Amino acid sequence: MSVKRRKFLDYILSLGFTGLVGSIIYPALSYLKPPKQAEAAVNSVKAGKVNEIPVNSGKIVRFGRKPVILIRTSTDEFIAFTATCTHLGCIVQYREDKQQIWCACHNGLFDLKGRNISGPPPRPLDPFLVQIIDDEIIIAKPKRMS
Amino acid sequence: MDKIKNNKIFQWLHERYNLEPILEFVEHKQVPMHKHSIWYYTGGITLFLFIIQVCTGILLLFYYQPGVDSSYESVRFLMTKVNFGWLIRSIHSWSANLMVFFAFIHMFSVFFSEAFKKPRELTWVSGFLMLLLAMGFGFSGYLLPWNELAFFATKVGTDIVGDVPVVGELIKQLLRGGPDVTGSTIYRFYAIHVSILPLIFLVVLGLHLLFIQRQGMHEPEFYESLPPEEKHSIPFFPNFFLRDLLFWLLILDVLLFLAVFFPWELGIKADLFSSAPAGIRPEWYFMFMFQSLKMIPAKVLGIEGEILGIVFFGILGLLWLTVPFWETVIAGKKRPWLMKVIGLLAIIYMIALTIIGYLV
Ligand code: HEM
Ligand code: FES
Numbered sequence: 356m357s358v359k360r361r362k363f364l365d366y367i368l369s370l371g372f373t374g375l376v377g378s379i380i381y382p383a384l385s386y387l388k389p390p391k392q393a394e395a396a397v398n399s400v401k402a403g404k405v406n407e408i409p410v411n412s413g414k415i416v417r418f419g420r421k422p423v424i425l426i427r428t429s430t431d432e433f434i435a436f437t438a439t440c441t442h443l444g445c446i447v448q449y450r451e452d453k454q455q456i457w458c459a460c461h462n463g464l465f466d467l468k469g470r471n472i473s474g475p476p477p478r479p480l481d482p483f484l485v486q487i488i489d490d491e492i493i494i495a496k497p498k499r500m501s
Numbered sequence: 502m503d504k505i506k507n508n509k510i511f512q513w514l515h516e517r518y519n520l521e522p523i524l525e526f527v528e529h530k531q532v533p534m535h536k537h538s539i540w541y542y543t544g545g546i547t548l549f550l551f552i553i554q555v556c557t558g559i560l561l562l563f564y565y566q567p568g569v570d571s572s573y574e575s576v577r578f579l580m581t582k583v584n585f586g587w588l589i590r591s592i593h594s595w596s597a598n599l600m601v602f603f604a605f606i607h608m609f610s611v612f613f614s615e616a617f618k619k620p621r622e623l624t625w626v627s628g629f630l631m632l633l634l635a636m637g638f639g640f641s642g643y644l645l646p647w648n649e650l651a652f653f654a655t656k657v658g659t660d661i662v663g664d665v666p667v668v669g670e671l672i673k674q675l676l677r678g679g680p681d682v683t684g685s686t687i688y689r690f691y692a693i694h695v696s697i698l699p700l701i702f703l704v705v706l707g708l709h710l711l712f713i714q715r716q717g718m719h720e721p722e723f724y725e726s727l728p729p730e731e732k733h734s735i736p737f738f739p740n741f742f743l744r745d746l747l748f749w750l751l752i753l754d755v756l757l758f759l760a761v762f763f764p765w766e767l768g769i770k771a772d773l774f775s776s777a778p779a780g781i782r783p784e785w786y787f788m789f790m791f792q793s794l795k796m797i798p799a800k801v802l803g804i805e806g807e808i809l810g811i812v813f814f815g816i817l818g819l820l821w822l823t824v825p826f827w828e829t830v831i832a833g834k835k836r837p838w839l840m841k842v843i844g845l846l847a848i849i850y851m852i853a854l855t856i857i858g859y860l861v
Contacts, residue, residue: 389674
C-alpha cells in the first residue's frame with residue numbers, strides 16, 4: 356500500500372472515529388444537563404393572617420420554588436425580599452436584636468430596604484410587594500420583575 | 502517467600518500458568534531503611550483507609566435511600582434501629598477524614614523528600630489526582646445524609662463552582678441537577694459518590710501502585726550517596742508489607758476509638774425553606790480555600806473577588822500537579838533549597854488560613 360494511500364485511510368478512519376466518539380458523548384452530556392422545568396408562573400402567594408406574625412419578627416415564605424423573607428418591622432410595617440443571599444445563596448433571616456436581615460453563612464447584613472450594608476454580599480436583596488387584604492398577607496412580585 | 506513457593510496451590514497454578522514473571526515483579530522491590538523511612542508508611546495508611554471506605558460504604562448502601570423524603574430518614578433509621586448502624590456510619594465518616602488527612606501527609610512527605618523527581622513524575626501526578634478525588638468523595642458524601650449543615654455547605658460550595666469563568670455555570674447546573682440544590686442534587690451526588698468516583702479512583706490507584714512497584718522505592722539523596730555496605734534495605738514483600746500491616750492495625754485502633762467515643766452526629770434535617778443556621782462551614786480540608794475566598798474583597802480592579810480567588814486556586818492546583826515538570830527549571834541542582842521553601846510556605850499558608858477560618 357502506498358504511503359499516501361495509508362495516510363488517507365488513517366485520516367478517514369480517525370475522522371470516523373472522532374465522529375463516533377462525538378455522537379456518543381453529545382447525547383450523554385445533553386442527558387446530564389437538567390431539563391428546564393417550566394417555572395410555575397407564581398405572581399403572588401398568601402403568607403397567612405396578620406396576627407400570626409408578631410411585631411419585630413420575620414419568617415420564610417415559599418414563593419413558587421424560591422424562598423421569600425417576610426418581615427413585620429418594629430414600626431408595624433410589612434416588607435418582603437427574596438430570602439436568597441446575594442453572596443453564595445444561603446437563606447437569610449431576620450435578626451430581632453439588630454432589626455436587620457442577616458445571613459449566617461458569612462455574616463452578611465442587609466438593612467430593611469434590602470441594601471447590603473456589611474459582609475460579603477455584593478448586591479441588595481430584590482424587594483417584593485406586600486399587601487394586606489382582609490387581614491390576609493399577600494406577597495407579590497413587583498411589577499417590573501414580572 | 503519460599504514457603505509460598507512450596508505451597509501446593511501455588512505449585513498447581515505455577516505448573517499451568519508460569520507465575521515466574523509475577524513472582525519477579527513482587528520480589529524485586531526493596532525498601533531502603535534510614536532515619537526517614539517512617540514516611541514510607543503514610544501511603545500505605547492512606548490505602549488502608551480507602552479500603553475501609555469501600556467496605557463501610559458498601560455496607561451503608563444496604564440501607565441508604567437517596568431522596569428528599571428518605572435520605573435523612575434512612576440514615577436516622579440506620580443509626581437508631583440497625584445493629585451497629587451508628588458504628589458503620591461513624592467509621593465511614595471518621596475514616597473519610599483520616600484518609601484525606603493522611604493523603605495530605607503522604608503528599609508532603611513525598612514533596613519534601615523530592616521523591617517526585619524524574620523518573621517518578623507520573624507517580625506524583627496520579628497521587629495528587631487521588632487527593633483531589635478524595636476531596637470529591639468528601640464533598641459529595643457530605644450532602645448524602647441531607648442535614649441542614651450539609652445542605653447549606655453544598656449550596657455555598659456549588660455556588661462557588663458557578664463562579665468559575667466560562668464553564669462554571671454549566672458545571673454548577675450539572676452538579677445540582679437544576680438551578681438550586683434540591684432532591685435532584687442528592688441523586689447526582691449519590692451517583693458521583695458511589696459509582697463515578699470509586700471507578701475513577703480505582704483506575705488511578707492501580708496506576709499509582711503499578712508505577713511504584715515497577716520503579717521501586719525512592720532513595721533520598723543522603724541515603725543514595727552512602728557506600729553500598731552502609732545501605733540497609735528490606736524486601737517489600739513480605740517484610741515491609743508486614744510492618745505496613747502493623748501500622749494498619751494501629752490506625753484501625755485510632756479509628757475505632759474515634760468512631761466509638763465521638764460518634765458522628767446526624768444533625769437536623771435540611772429544609773429548603775428555612776434560614777441558614779450559624780456555623781455553616783465546609784469540611785476542614787476545604788477551609789483554607791474557603792477562608793481565602795472570604796477574605797478577598799468583593800471587587801479587585803473591577804473583577805469580582807470570588808472569580809479572582811477561584812482562578813488563583815485553579816492555577817495553584819495546576820502548578821502543584823505539575824511540580825516535577827517545572828522544578829528542574831527553577832530549582833533543580835542550582836537551588837536545592839527553593840522547593841523546600843515553596844513547600845513550607847504552602848503548608849504555613851494552609852494551616853494559617855484553616856486556623857483563621859475556625860476562629861472567625
Ligand atoms: C466505594 C466507595 C464508597 C461508597 C460505596 C460510599 C457510600 C456512601 C454512602 C451510601 C453514604 C451515605 C450514608 C451516610 O451518610 O452515612 C456515604 C457518606 C459519606 N461518604 Fe462515602 N462511600 C465510599 C467512599 C468514600 C470515600 C473514599 C470517602 C472519602 C474520602 C467518603 C466520604 C463520605 C462522607 C464524608 C460521607 C458523609 C458521612 C455522613 O455525614 O454521614 N466515601 N458514603
Ligand atoms: S451566602 Fe450569605 S453571606 Fe455568604
